[in-house]
Amino acid sequence: MNSNYQKLVERLEETSRLGGIMGILHWDQEVIMPSGAAESRAKQMGVLAGIIHEKSTDPEIGKLLDQLKDENSFDGFEASNIREAQREYEMETKVPKKLVMEMAELSSKGHQVWAKARSENKFSDFAPILTQLVELKKHWAEYVSPELQPYDANIDLYERGTTMAEITPVFEKIKSELIPLIKEIKGAEYQPDSSLLSGEFPVNKQEALGRRISEDMGFAFDKGRMDVSVHPFCGGSHPTDVRITTRYRTDNFIESLYAVIHETGHGLYEQGRMEKGRDLPASEALTMGIHESQSLFWERMIAQGFAFCKRYLPLITETFPEKFKGISEEQLYEAVNISEPSFVRVEADEVTYPMHVILRYEIEKGLFDGSVEIKSLPDLWNAKMKEYLGIEPDTDTLGVLQDTHWSGAAFGYFPSYTLGAIYASQFYETLKQEKPDLENEIESGNLAIIREWLNQKIHQKGRLLSVPELVKQVTGDELNPEIFLNYLKNKYRKIYRIN
Amino acid sequence: MNSNYQKLVERLEETSRLGGIMGILHWDQEVIMPSGAAESRAKQMGVLAGIIHEKSTDPEIGKLLDQLKDENSFDGFEASNIREAQREYEMETKVPKKLVMEMAELSSKGHQVWAKARSENKFSDFAPILTQLVELKKHWAEYVSPELQPYDANIDLYERGTTMAEITPVFEKIKSELIPLIKEIKGAEYQPDSSLLSGEFPVNKQEALGRRISEDMGFAFDKGRMDVSVHPFCGGSHPTDVRITTRYRTDNFIESLYAVIHETGHGLYEQGRMEKGRDLPASEALTMGIHESQSLFWERMIAQGFAFCKRYLPLITETFPEKFKGISEEQLYEAVNISEPSFVRVEADEVTYPMHVILRYEIEKGLFDGSVEIKSLPDLWNAKMKEYLGIEPDTDTLGVLQDTHWSGAAFGYFPSYTLGAIYASQFYETLKQEKPDLENEIESGNLAIIREWLNQKIHQKGRLLSVPELVKQVTGDELNPEIFLNYLKNKYRKIYRIN
The missing domain is CATH 1.10.287 (Helix Hairpins)
Incomplete structure (x- = not known):
């Protein structure tokens, strides 16, 4: 050596x-x-x-x-x-130490100011600090990556190697097809029934159900834990100590269950890292986008799929017999796939979610190139919500003030959510091609086939390849929104009986 | 400043x-x-x-x-x-870095070798490493406190300022009075009935009971937690984050409950530290012995007292009605105060416990002054057990190999347990003099009177005084085994009806 x-x-x-x-x-x-x-x-x-x-x-x-x-x-x-x-x-x-300290202080203060402004619905209180945060992050970008445009330098922090030049056309393409799809769904005559998901669901039963499904997915509980926190997350200290969380409400179990599945997706990436050099960066997860591709893969592509609903309806019925007796697989499948414009990103479904991200991306881009003024943000936000989702929030609390990211100077983070969704759909397409019997395997409970595929193709790769190299190696393709859009159009037109 | x-x-x-x-x-x-x-x-x-x-x-x-x-x-x-x-x-x-590293390695190895030797009842496997550990700790002592005898330097680590010159006569005094008392108790005609403490006690009820009593004692659960671990302990990260643990068995609730009370005693010391400079050593707990005096004070002097039994019998009966219906306060008091020689220190009662400590102290002293040979330890251990407690273990697992301390080179730690018990009895004597109505206060549930007294007299003092200064300030006395012995003799002769 x-x-x-x-x-x-x-x-x-x-x-x-x-x-x-x-x-x-x-x-x-x-x-x-x-x-x-x-x-x-x-x-x-x-x-x-x-x-x-x-x-x-x-x-x-x-x-x-x-x-x-x-x-x-x-x-x-x-x-x-x-x-x-x-x-x-x-x-x-x-980065000069002075700037590092200014950023740390301003982020810490920013979080407090933002939390208060949000709860009091007063964007004007947050505006001055947001202005400063953007300016600092521009300075920071000049030090860190003088060769990049400032916003690209920020994106690079979460999604290394990805720039606006790549993202903008992809997001434009998505806008051009999703806005009409969202309208189609909204106007569809047939609307699935979600009432079967409301009721009374004891926490201990929800926990047992979530734990069982997480185990089926392959989460190793001797190398991890599942607990409760205000916001679900995947954390821990090492691939042998991966900790996922969820939260429970007793009138709805699906939110909690899908949070478990989502965080298990992240957790499997961490637990599945290569055996070699687990305390070294080469074995670490590649980017935020690829991490999100793993959680979304399990949550959206697998657990919101028909085969998964078919597999787990008996267990769900056994867990909550009063509620699910007589419910069909189709009913469950449709209920977990209801799509509807809403104000809050973190509660959005897979069709409307990208529009929340694109809205934020466009605003951030404008803040960094100077084409958007801070004081115009509430109006701009609402106008975009109207254009993209057909709804407008009554308050900034439910609008421009909803997310914590900006208060912590985490500009450039949002695109990763949708890049992750696109990668997930591409991985799913490839997996289906390589395992033509996938749906039957899921129905028969063989989730290991998925975990092992993701593990070999992605988790084990660590940071040995760049994102484009990895995506190319797995799918033979580059970042391709077509596959994502086709996945959404096919799935949701069928559910909503749109021809 | x-x-x-x-x-x-x-x-x-x-x-x-x-x-x-x-x-x-x-x-x-x-x-x-x-x-x-x-x-x-x-x-x-x-x-x-x-x-x-x-x-x-x-x-x-x-x-x-x-x-x-x-x-x-x-x-x-x-x-x-x-x-x-x-x-x-x-x-x-x-201490030279080389010696620090040798000690760290040998302690780590020592723990493994000891654990194996204990489970296989093979002292001879542990003997060579124990020899090395004693030698290293002698060298260490020469570097750290060349002015002290090597064993005194080790004691000083846990009980600063206390030496063999002070401990030996105190322990001799205790031996001279406790060995006869233990014989008296063993030979007494009247033997209290402990069967009421055996039964079926669900863990959730035990937990609620322990938590309630810990709260009554004043443990602040917004600045601490109570959980489960293999060995009960008090840990955490700060006076605002004090974490106690206990363990549960379903056939006995007293062990778990008194572990909670013991650890709460430690926890109140930590939570009760002075407000000033909580991240500075002056506010920290003084010594191991004083820490132990706080846990033993609550466990032995208070919770094994008659007034406490009277106060909590109704709650215990409410918690376990089948078992405690018709049980009198006297029966509960006597059952929690049964004294009987046993092999294992951590399970010993307050009368026999000091003999376990003195036995270890004498052996450690001999190992450091060269008058005791490692290979003679099992025989020496058993001979002393016979002499002090009238019983001899069949195996070294239950004898010389039972404690983890030596495997981690923690020589000089054991005396603190009994010094703590003596200090606790002295504090108790003073408290009774200052609060003549103490028993009635306890019966009426006013445990705050105790906590506040300990807090003002001891917790708030941090490390501002030395142990002798503190004991003098609180009790007007110095380390005084008479008070401890009188406490034990009065209490146990009454319980066992010895005239």
Whole structure:
């Protein structure tokens, strides 16, 4: 083993383990921490974040990376670790400390100001800080990636290698076909009945059901947990310690169940990482978009599919007999696939969701190229909602103030949700071609066939390939919204009996 | 604020917060972590321990401490922080790194070897590593406290300022009176009935009962939690995040309940620390012995007292009506106070417990002064058990191999348990004098009177005083086994009707 490389590995492992510790602190805070500990926990996390920053900007790493540049004997795995270390080191060291601290302070303050503005429906209170956050993130972009346009540099943080030049035409294509589809669905004569999903569903039964399905999907509970938090998420500290959460309401079980399935999709990606170098970046999940492709694959393509409904209707009926006795597979399938424009992104269905994302993408793009003014945001938001979904929120609380992302300066994050949905549909198309008997396999309970395919094709690949390389290798294609759109059109025209 | 002092404070706060993070990792590992994560967690904890060591041995701290020596303007709180920092810095820097690493490795290996030897009842497998551990701890003592005898240096780690010169006569006194008392109890004609404590006790009812009593004692659940672990403990990350655990068996609820009460006693010490400088050593719990005095105070003096039994019999009867209908307060009181020699320290009652500790103390003392040979330990152990408790274990698993302490090189820890019991009896005596109506207050449910007294007299004092100073301030006395012995003799002669 090359000794400079070995030294780099030791440092990367240390940082990765500290990151795992941060994962536990974060999970603990969201799931289990006593409320009175908020302040002390914030200080603990601050100290740890400082140490992680200290360790990742140690000039010794820069020296090692410089020396490694002159060496030329690394295999794909090693080269990937060096590449990742280089990217991370540059990201952490290129930005002046003053700017880093300004961003941290402003994000922290921004979150508080935003939360208050949202609850009081006062966008004007949030506007000044949003203006500052955009300006800081523009400065930041100039330091980090002077060769990129500022918004592209922000996107790159979550979806490396993807730029507006690639996203804009894809989103335009989606708009051109989804807006009409949403109108068709809204105007359809036949509207499925969702009332069977309302009722009284005890939490313990919901939990047992979710746990069972998560297990069937392949989630290893000896290397993970399932708990409750205000917002469902997938966290933890290591591929052997992956923690998913959901939340329960007693008048609806589908939201909770599909949250479990979604987070299990993320969890399988983490648990399924390559055995080699699990404390090294080459084994980590590739991008936010690819991560989301895994959760959406299971939630939308599989669990909202007919075969899955057929498979699990008996278990659901056994769990909630009063409600589901006499309900048919078709009824369940249609009920879990109701599509309807709504104000809130996180509650949107798979047809309307991309429009929420595109709206935000266009606004962010405009904020960074100067074509959109902060003060115009509420009107612009509502006009776009009207145009894309045919509805307008009465308040900014349900409109431009709904998401936390901007208050934390996380510009460029939103596109990943829809990129993930597109990748998921492409992976699904390929899987169906490679396993023509897929529907029967799902009906007979063989979910392992899906997990293993995703594991071999995607999870095991870590960061060895770029996103385009990975998508090409798996599907033979590039990012292709046609497949996504055809999937939606075929599925929903059939459900809503649109010819 | 003095600027050198302020710089020191910042460093101490950082270390304290990292220690809090370690507390969460440890709690998580014992309570909630998936089994498959053992290896990754060990590595995470190793990295964090390394960073804490790095931070606490930073020469910059040494420089600050040197400069602070020449300054003379600190109040008690500040002086205590400086004193604690000095002690910690010397402890961490005086020992050569090679020895620190040898000790860490040998302790880790020692634990595994011990666990195997214990399960296979083979002391001879553990003997060689125990020999090495004692030798290493002798070397360590020479570096850390060359002015002390090696065993005193080890005791000092847990019970600062206390030496064999103080402990030996106290323990001799206890031996001289407890051995006869244990014989008296064993030979007494009247033996209380413990059968009322056996039965079928559902875990959820036990949990509700324990939680209610812990709350009555004053444990703040918005600044703490109660969970389940294999061995009950009190941990957490901060006075606002104190986590106690217990364990449940369905055929006995008293063990679990008294574990809750014991750990709540520790927890109240932590939650009750002074408001000032909670991330600084001056506010921390004083010693292991004083910590144990708080848990034992509540468990033994209060919860095994008659007034407490009287107060809680109705709630216990309400919780387990089949078992407790018709049971009198006297019956409950006697049943929770049965005293009987047994092999295992952690299961011992308050009369026999000190003999387990004294046995270990004498052996440790002999190992460090060379008068006891490792290979003689099993025979020596059994001979002392025979002499002190009148019983001899059939196996070393139930004898010399039962405790984990030696495998982790924690020599000098055991005395703290009995020092704590003595302090607890002295505090109890003083409290009764200051609050003559104490028994009635307990009967009427006013446990706050106890908590507030302990809080003002002990918890709030942090490390401002030494143990002798604190004990003097609270009780007007020094460490005094007479009070402990009188407490035991009066209580148990009455229960066992011995004249």
